[in-house]
Amino acid sequence: MSSVNSEYLIKMIQVKADFEAEIYPGIKGDITIRIPAEQIISVVEIFLGNFDYCHLSAITVQKRAFDIENIEVFYNFWAGRSLSLMVELIGPSKQLPSLISLIPGADFYEREAAEMFGIEFTGREETPHLLLPDDWDEGPPFLSSEENDG
Amino acid sequence: MDKISIPIGPQHPLLKEPLSMKIDISGEKVLGGSLRLGYVHRGIERLAQQRTYVQDLYLIERICGICSHIHTTTFCRAVEALLGIEIPPRAQYIRGLMCELERIHSHLLWLGIIAKHIGLDTIFMHTWHDREMSLDIMEEISGGRVLHAVNQIGGVRIDLDQEHYEMIRRILKKLHSQVEGLLDVFETEPAAMARTKGVAPLSTELIKSYGVVGPIARASGVNFDIRRDDPYPPYDQIDFKVITHSGGDAWARTFVRVEETRESVNLCESILDNMPDGEVSVRVPRRVPEGEVIVRSEAPRGELFYYLRSDGSDKPARLKVRTPTLSALSLLPIQLSAINVADIPVVLAGVDLCVACADR
Amino acid sequence: MIRSLFYLFVFPGFIFQIICGLTFEWIDRKLLARFQRRVGPPWYQPLADLIKLFSKEDLLPERANDAVAALLPLISLSAVLTAGLYIPVAGFSPYSFEGDLIVVIFLMSVPTLAYYLAGIVSVGIYSILGGGRSLLQFFSYEVPLLITLSGPAILGGSWSVAEIMHAQVELGPFIIYQPLGFILAVVGLIGKLKRDPLDIPKATSEVVGGSLTEFSGVKLGIWHLVMNVQAVVGIFLLVDLYFGWTKLANPLTSVSIFIIESLIIAFTLSVTSAIFARLRIDQLAGLGWKVLVPLALLQLGFVILMGV
Numbered sequence: 010m011s012s013v014n015s016e017y018l019i020k021m022i023q024v025k026a027d028f029e030a031e032i033y034p035g036i037k038g039d040i041t042i043r044i045p046a047e048q049i050i051s052v053v054e055i056f057l058g059n060f061d062y063c064h065l066s067a068i069t070v071q072k073r074a075f076d077i078e079n080i081e082v083f084y085n086f087w088a089g090r091s092l093s094l095m096v097e098l099i100g101p102s103k104q105l106p107s108l109i110s111l112i113p114g115a116d117f118y119e120r121e122a123a124e125m126f127g128i129e130f131t132g133r134e135e136t137p138h139l140l141l142p143d144d145w146d147e148g149p150p151f152l153s154s155e156e157n158d159g
Numbered sequence: 160m161d162k163i164s165i166p167i168g169p170q171h172p173l174l175k176e177p178l179s180m181k182i183d184i185s186g187e188k189v190l191g192g193s194l195r196l197g198y199v200h201r202g203i204e205r206l207a208q209q210r211t212y213v214q215d216l217y218l219i220e221r222i223c224g225i226c227s228h229i230h231t232t233t234f235c236r237a238v239e240a241l242l243g244i245e246i247p248p249r250a251q252y253i254r255g256l257m258c259e260l261e262r263i264h265s266h267l268l269w270l271g272i273i274a275k276h277i278g279l280d281t282i283f284m285h286t287w288h289d290r291e292m293s294l295d296i297m298e299e300i301s302g303g304r305v306l307h308a309v310n311q312i313g314g315v316r317i318d319l320d321q322e323h324y325e326m327i328r329r330i331l332k333k334l335h336s337q338v339e340g341l342l343d344v345f346e347t348e349p350a351a352m353a354r355t356k357g358v359a360p361l362s363t364e365l366i367k368s369y370g371v372v373g374p375i376a377r378a379s380g381v382n383f384d385i386r387r388d389d390p391y392p393p394y395d396q397i398d399f400k401v402i403t404h405s406g407g408d409a410w411a412r413t414f415v416r417v418e419e420t421r422e423s424v425n426l427c428e429s430i431l432d433n434m435p436d437g438e439v440s441v442r443v444p445r446r447v448p449e450g451e452v453i454v455r456s457e458a459p460r461g462e463l464f465y466y467l468r469s470d471g472s473d474k475p476a477r478l479k480v481r482t483p484t485l486s487a488l489s490l491l492p493i494q495l496s497a498i499n500v501a502d503i504p505v506v507l508a509g510v511d512l513c514v515a516c517a518d519r
Numbered sequence: 520m521i522r523s524l525f526y527l528f529v530f531p532g533f534i535f536q537i538i539c540g541l542t543f544e545w546i547d548r549k550l551l552a553r554f555q556r557r558v559g560p561p562w563y564q565p566l567a568d569l570i571k572l573f574s575k576e577d578l579l580p581e582r583a584n585d586a587v588a589a590l591l592p593l594i595s596l597s598a599v600l601t602a603g604l605y606i607p608v609a610g611f612s613p614y615s616f617e618g619d620l621i622v623v624i625f626l627m628s629v630p631t632l633a634y635y636l637a638g639i640v641s642v643g644i645y646s647i648l649g650g651g652r653s654l655l656q657f658f659s660y661e662v663p664l665l666i667t668l669s670g671p672a673i674l675g676g677s678w679s680v681a682e683i684m685h686a687q688v689e690l691g692p693f694i695i696y697q698p699l700g701f702i703l704a705v706v707g708l709i710g711k712l713k714r715d716p717l718d719i720p721k722a723t724s725e726v727v728g729g730s731l732t733e734f735s736g737v738k739l740g741i742w743h744l745v746m747n748v749q750a751v752v753g754i755f756l757l758v759d760l761y762f763g764w765t766k767l768a769n770p771l772t773s774v775s776i777f778i779i780e781s782l783i784i785a786f787t788l789s790v791t792s793a794i795f796a797r798l799r800i801d802q803l804a805g806l807g808w809k810v811l812v813p814l815a816l817l818q819l820g821f822v823i824l825m826g827v
Binding site for chain 2: 035036037038039062064065066067069070071083085087089090091093112113114115116117118137138139140141142150151
């Protein structure tokens with residue numbers, strides 16, 4: 010088990026990627042570091058280089074509330090302890106650089122985020138829907154506040 | 160020979176659940192394949208936001224039939240973390256017991272499937288007969304063979320008495336000898352070994368870069384098991400072995416799973432031996448305070464990841480579930496290149512598909 | 520005339536073969552079930568399944584050739600039934616002639632070729648794959664089988680099955696002189712019948728139903744009959760070639776011995792299918808040419824030396 014803590018991580022990012030990342034204190038059981046969207050690739054590279062076993066558990070996407078435009082994207086890692094990178098997509102444009110060149114396993118997670126939230130991942134080819142039917146035309150399901158009874 | 164494309168699925172004798180694959184073959188060599196999920200997508204995450212936490216328990220249990228208990232356990236742990244409560248130790252041990260029984264059930268089921276696919280029908284029948292034993296225990300304890308509804312937020316719904324202990328120990332003893340016999344078969348039977356040794360080897364780097372977890376990863380030398388690395392009760396109080404193997408081929412994956420079954424039988428006995436007395440549940444308020452939490456568990460197929468956010472109401476604001484089969488499936492097209500057509504069933508079975516989990 | 524009709528249609532012809540075929544299927548399924556801790560079907564199950572198949576809708580893909588698809592099972596059935604006429608059952612064979620062993624072997628190969636053609640003609644992907652595999656398998660087991668079956672012929676001094684059988688009344692059962700040949704013949708029979716461990720063309724998990732994936736109804740029912748009658752004819756052939764006919768004073772005892780010998784072979788077939796896993800096609804080809812053929816030649820060599 011590594012003795013990773015938040016100060017160590019912030020310092021490492023400061024040294025290697027030369028910007029000041031913040032800690033997002035909200036998530037229990039996890040160290041979450043908030044970074045701007047452009048720095049995703051460089052920070053993930055730092056993580057992959059620094060930790061023996063750096064495993065991408067999931068890409069979690071959410072909206073704080075239906076009427077807020079911003080979307081929060083968490084890259085949940087496991088590197089000896091639970092570690093996440095948080096990126097906030099502000100406003101109507103929803104673009105993120107794709108991680109599949111660094112972590113091929115991110116493919117399915119990105120596809121799911123793309124079809125569920127309408128995020129566009131740059132640097133990868135467009136693939137058909139992963140979970141939704143091919144002829145789905147009602148838009149990303151998580152962006153609509155429609156409730157169903159079922 | 161020309162390249163032809165054979166469809167496997169959505170309905171196929173190989174698949175228990177619908178999944179669509181197109182496999183390109185030339186003669187007896189497989190060139191590659193592509194995958195399409197979504198046939199069992201029910202939108203669980205979105206549905207969870209529209210139901211109260213208690214209603215969600217019923218929903219989460221039905222994400223998957225084979226790993227239903229671990230899903231509810233993880234969900235309850237998440238909610239209990241947000242509520243800031245600790246459930247009684249006896250409840251934790253009972254949850255652990257059901258988790259291990261479920262692991263035994265899942266692995267034995269899987270063993271039968273792979274035996275059937277390589278033509279060892281007899282082993283299939285015997286394995287599923289043994290699986291009935293673990294189902295019997297679960298039915299005696301909880302009333303259900305596959306969906307147990309044992310968990311509730313704040314603890315468990317059932318309790319065990321002396322009669323239960325004796326029954327469980329009796330059946331576990333029989334299971335023990337059966338699993339030893341199965342291990343023997345898979346390590347010595349020449350045809351089984353010929354069909355699985357050296358098939359679809361996966362290197363450690365490949366496993367790590369695709370984020371594959373569970374027995375598949377452990378069979379390629381990746382020593383990662385949530386029960387030991389991010390322990391939750393009762394695993395932090397009981398000794399057990401994490402099984403790994405460095406071979407990375409189909410035989411290694413079989414070996415890891417059969418050994419894990421044996422280890423689970425031992426774990427069940429340890430849990431029974433160390434079961435603390437006391438209450439089995441605590442009362443919890445209906446509304447969950449605001450907060451976010453991440454919880455991980457070791458499902459039979461690997462790391463199960465839950466993210467839960469509450470906004471202070473009685474319904475979750477966001478529930479994210481990442482099941483282990485999803486990452487295993489992303490590796491499948493790679494596994495399918497450069498093998499023989501006759502190895503397709505072995506490779507598919509080795510992934511231990513639980514498409515309902517992957518689709519949610 | 521009446522007598523010929525009786526031989527052709529009742530015994531040892533049509534009706535007798537079919538009853539034996541259904542009985543064999545029952546014995547096989549029941550034994551397999553018991554090995555797998557199951558109960559197994561009741562005695563009338565194979566007949567019930569046949570009747571059920573005959574009553575089902577007969578459907579083929581649009582591009583498939585209906586006429587050829589209907590002819591193939593019928594031709595196969597007549598081939599195996601005819602082969603059965605030349606194989607003495609309980610010492611009795613009304614139509615044997617010199618050289619009928621060759622005819623029998625040829626007729627028994629007709630269903631394999633028909634099976635391959637059935638796969639091509641039904642046009643589905645799995646059918647074509649299964650058909651191709653059956654042809655590949657044919658080349659792996661047929662050659663050692665032919666070499667092996669020449670053994671009893673040389674020892675018995677004749678190419679007529681009935682003559683070979685009678686020769687054993689004096690010389691004793693040939694299995695004593697050619698135990699290796701017997702084992703190789705059983706392996707060859709397993710390959711011909713496409714049973715586990717050599718059921719590669721029909722491997723459900725790989726090619727769904729093989730050549731017969733698209734067949735249903737009456738055509739499939741007749742294919743089932745072909746498989747069963749082929750098994751029975753194969754078993755009787757092996758009994759005649761390797762156990763011969765034990766002529767005892769009491770004809771009932773002689774017949775019983777014949778039945779027991781057939782049951783021994785049937786039992787062997789069931790046990791091997793229960794125990795072994797399915798081979799891959801390349802493993803079978805390797806087995807056929809690197810192991811079976813040399814052993815068969817070795818056995819043949821011994822037989823020739825013994826004859827001298």
